[in-house]
Amino acid sequence: MSWYYPKGWTDQEDGVEQVLIHYACTPPGQYPDWSWGHGSRVLEDRGGYPRTRLKVLRMPREVWDMEHGWSTPEYRFHYYFEVFQDGARWTTDLFSEDIVYRDLEYVDDHGWATNICIYWSVGDWGAPVYSPMEDPRFPADSEFRSTRYYSYWDKDRFHHDKFHMLQAMERPHRWQARMYGPRGATLVQQYHIGRMHPPEEKDEFWLGPDGRSAPGGNWWVQHL
Amino acid sequence: MSELTAGAAGARHAGADHLFGLRKTWWDPAPGIEMVQIHFAWTPPDGEPDWESAESRVMTPGELSRLRTAVLEVPRELDGSREYLLHHFFYVVRGTEWVSSPVFTEEVVTREVTWTDETGDWTHVGIGWGVSPGAPGLAAPNYTAAAMDGLTFEDAGAGAPPEPSPIHEFVRAQPLPHVFRGLVWGPRGADVRYVVHLVRAGSPRPEEDAEAWEDNGGAGWTITL
Numbered sequence: 001m002s003w004y005y006p007k008g009w010t011d012q013e014d015g016v017e018q019v020l021i022h023y024a025c026t027p028p029g030q031y032p033d034w035s036w037g038h039g040s041r042v043l044e045d046r047g048g049y050p051r052t053r054l055k056v057l058r059m060p061r062e063v064w065d066m067e068h069g070w071s072t073p074e075y076r077f078h079y080y081f082e083v084f085q086d087g088a089r090w091t092t093d094l095f096s097e098d099i100v101y102r103d104l105e106y107v108d109d110h111g112w113a114t115n116i117c118i119y120w121s122v123g124d125w126g127a128p129v130y131s132p133m134e135d136p137r138f139p140a141d142s143e144f145r146s147t148r149y150y151s152y153w154d155k156d157r158f159h160h161d162k163f164h165m166l167q168a169m170e171r172p173h174r175w176q177a178r179m180y181g182p183r184g185a186t187l188v189q190q191y192h193i194g195r196m197h198p199p200e201e202k203d204e205f206w207l208g209p210d211g212r213s214a215p216g217g218n219w220w221v222q223h224l
Numbered sequence: 225m226s227e228l229t230a231g232a233a234g235a236r237h238a239g240a241d242h243l244f245g246l247r248k249t250w251w252d253p254a255p256g257i258e259m260v261q262i263h264f265a266w267t268p269p270d271g272e273p274d275w276e277s278a279e280s281r282v283m284t285p286g287e288l289s290r291l292r293t294a295v296l297e298v299p300r301e302l303d304g305s306r307e308y309l310l311h312h313f314f315y316v317v318r319g320t321e322w323v324s325s326p327v328f329t330e331e332v333v334t335r336e337v338t339w340t341d342e343t344g345d346w347t348h349v350g351i352g353w354g355v356s357p358g359a360p361g362l363a364a365p366n367y368t369a370a371a372m373d374g375l376t377f378e379d380a381g382a383g384a385p386p387e388p389s390p391i392h393e394f395v396r397a398q399p400l401p402h403v404f405r406g407l408v409w410g411p412r413g414a415d416v417r418y419v420v421h422l423v424r425a426g427s428p429r430p431e432e433d434a435e436a437w438e439d440n441g442g443a444g445w446t447i448t449l
Contacts, residue, residue, distance in 0.1 A: 002279055002297075017437060018352065018421075020367065020384050039243065040384035042352070042365035044295075058243070058279070058297035082384065087434050089423070091387070128282045130261065150263055150315050151275030155322065192259075194320075202320045206258075215258055 004127040011051040015086040023079035027065035097182040108173040115194040133175035163197035242300040245364030252290035264312040330411035341402040349404035350421035370406030381407040388425035
């Protein structure tokens with residue numbers, strides 16, 4: 001699964017016809033070969049004055065490091081904008097950012113929850129992501145892993161079996177998942193927590209520092 | 225697949241993919257819906273999606289309506305083929321109730337758009353295009369750098385290059401008219417609206433470099449996939 005990174009642009013002058021973002025990801029300390037595979041995407045015109053433009057980029061959770069022969073979850077994101085304006089094209093400087101991750105742990109002392117996701121987004125809530133959480137003790141090959149939840153068509157069975165598997169695990173339950181973003185940025189973040197079994201105790205909510213809320217109602221700010 | 229091949233494939237997947245954006249919409253049938261996700265995956269024809277490694281996006285609502293949208297970023301090529309299957313379903317939460325939609329499978333196909341430059345004024349032609357799920361303004365914008373007939377090193381399905389390639393002399397050497405061909409993508413049966421981007425770059429006299437848009441009087445052109 002990917003995460004999503006919004007990149008915006010504000011027209012500083014009239015006459016801008018279109019803006020593209022050119023981008024590439026490399027392992028830390030490396031620079032892209034722009035002639036070999038890069039991404040280029042058109043920013044969406046969102047109107048307004050001054051006119052703003054936005055592209056939400058689908059970002060990888062890791063980048064292959066050919067030099068070392070491994071994948072790295074922290075990498076460099078290189079980009080520049082190409083602007084078509086008044087019958088000419090020009091490009092901005094090249095920017096590079098360190099993409100880093102933050103692991104979060106939600107400690108469930110009483111084993112109450114059966115499903116938890118981190119609900120998070122870079123900057124504001126413009127491009128939110130749900131990252132399913134799991135206690136690392138939960139069997140890696142189980143059909144009831146959280147990453148399999150959405151496409152598990154018999155949800156009642158999933159809820160029932162996962163509940164009992166979790167109940168058999170020593171408490172506290174330590175749910176973990178990962179968020180990503182550029183170093184120095186802020187992430188907004190909640191937890192989406194569910195107790196989906198037993199049926200008469202079913203409960204589900206988004207949690208922020210001030211307690212239960214709607215999605216994006218109250219949230220933590222994480223600094224990368 | 226060797227480790228190196230897998231790694232290279234991983235690297236391409238990591239940040240160097242050629243993608244296009246396809247907007248999907250969801251209309252809340254009632255107030256109080258708290259979350260709508262779209263889960264999506266692509267496979268070769270006849271393939272079954274691996275939902276565990278599928279992508280997902282949160283469908284975010286507009287300020288004044290129950291219309292939620294998300295732009296799916298999907299590949300222009302899968303296993304060497306530009307046509308493949310795109311599968312998606314919606315997962316919706318309202319209170320403590322949830323519902324999953326059926327899985328929808330669409331055939332992603334391409335169509336070629338051509339542009340003929342009778343006078344040889346332009347060195348590069350781009351196609352600005354998008355597939356709208358409803359109102360024209362909902363189309364996610366995409367760009368294809370068209371390939372000129374006779375220039376065998378160009379690819380009709382490429383995204384925008386890092387900069388216009390220095391091919392002014394190659395272009396001038398080709399007989400007129402110059403025919404440019406670019407590909408557009410989308411679900412079979414969908415309408416694609418496009419405009420044409422004309423670029424003259426690498427001129428011997430740089431002040432003669434220019435770019436312009438042909439958009440059929442603002443309406444663009446439409447083809448059906």
